[in-house]
Amino acid sequence: MASLKRLHAPLAWVEGRWQRDVLMTVDASGHWGDIAAQQPAPPDAERLAGPVIPSLVNAHSHAFQRAFVGLAERRDAGQDDFWSWRDRMYALALRISPQQLRAVAGQLYAELLRGGYTHVCEFHYLHHPGDGQVFDDELDMAWALAEAAQDVGIGLTLLPVVYTRSGFGATGLRPDQHRFEADANWAWRACQRVMAAGLPRVNAGVALHSLRGAAPQDIARLVQQVGAADVPIHIHVAEQTAEVADCLQATGKRPLQWLADAGLLDPRWQLVHATHAQAEEIDAVARSGAGIVICPGTEANLGDGLPDLPRWLAQGVPLTVGSDSQVTRGWVEELRWLEYGQRLVLRQRNVAAAPGRQPSSAARLFDAAVGGGARAAGFTAWGLTPGARADCLVLNREADALRGLPDEHLLDAVVFGSNGSPWQSVWVAGRARPWRAPQRMADAFEAAMRALWAAPEAPPA
Ligand SMILES: [Zn+2]
DSSP states (O other), rough: OOEEEEEEEEEEEEEEEEEEEEEEEEEEBBBEEEEEEOOOTTTTSEEEEEEEEOOEEEEEOOOGGGGGTSSSOOOSSOOOHHHHHHHHHHHHHHOOOOOHHHHHHHHHHHHHHTTEEEEEEEEEEOOOOOTTOOOSEEEEEEEHHHHHHHHTTEEEEEEEEBBOOOOOOOOOGGGGGGGGBBOOOHHHHHHHHHHHOOOTTTEEEEEOOOOOOSOOOHHHHHHHHTTTOOOOOEEEEEEEEEHHHHHHHSSSHHHHHHHHTOOOOOEEEEEEEOSSSOOOHHHHHHTTEEEEEEEEHHHHHHHHHOOOOHHHHHOOEEEEEOBTTSSSOOOHHHHHHHHHHHHHHHHHHSOOOBBBTBOOHHHHHHHHHHHHHHHHHTTTSSSSTSSSSSOOOOOOEEEETTOOOOOHHHHHHHHHHHHSSSSSEEETTEEEOOOOOOHHHHHHHHHHHHTTTTTTTTOOO
16 A cells, blocks of 8 residues: 655654664555664654654543543442442433533543543443433444544444343343343444444444343353454453352352353453452463453542452453543553552552563553553554554653653653653544644533533432
């Protein structure tokens, strides 16, 4: 394919290390062609002003929950945990309309782009009309997400979720879960329709809400429907100790153990959270080739617990991050807290580092997330590598955290010393994107928030 554009960077993170004078070509489809270090800048190349690093995939997002951020941070009485948070979150899930979702997702996706993500995997279960709403198309909520992504310029993997029951042993959903109901046929049809639409930078996979939210026969049906199709299959798993206990009681096995023993897992599978995993479960996941998606900001916010990061890393399980409930909307903070959670509980430093191979915790987590994110989004290539979409971040050497810093420590300072987005531009498919949302998007978000949280339904206590 003809080369449309050449970019030249003084420094770039290629194949897990800093390389100098890197010339990158962008082909007509917005993907990287050749990437070569130690090259002089040709006269026709666009010179990038700072060091270039890959952007990341946000591998787990529920866009509508952006409208709930900051509204669940009080405790007036009793105990507050994941389950009480979830019941209050449902009040939003029940009433948000496609137009409001479009506005909320637009704001969120602009923030994610600013946070260094250029692609987002939407774990989408708000399928049906809320009370008093009528849809023209059963995918109106999914199309709202796709429109928002197109408007902002971020890439999107839509994951229609199978959700058929309210818990282990239940035969259906609760009344306040009616918007979520989807069996394997519905989710697979939705996935195929999204793919057939052929929208730029939009692809699709499928998801299962969780082992409590989908019965074994629903899981078997989805796996049969998907067959050998090379699409990502995501599932929430082992986020909460109560879920592990319920699974043990219902099946005699812990959730990850159940999935591994069922012979379902393969490299298409993405295990979201995987917080409560025993050593044998981690080893079984490693043998299967499945990846995990950790959401440190959300897991901290919801009091979920901490993953056994050293073992996941040691076993070489593909690993990446997601923004989930949207309390954090940039990968710097997710990677920082992924490492800090371990430091706090183990009372050690640089837990993620691998002395002798990769002494930098930031670099090891970053490289893991680059690779793991690609798989979560169903891509064969991601990052500064030929064939990957031409997405990247150009660091700002005048950012406080990076000024005067030796090159070797740039990633360390991005993750552990910056206040969020120390880059000067965000590129998607070979184009720098505006990373401040246009005012009309901010206005639409504000109007949606006011409508969603207007009286008589006051914000949750
Ligand atoms: Zn989630």
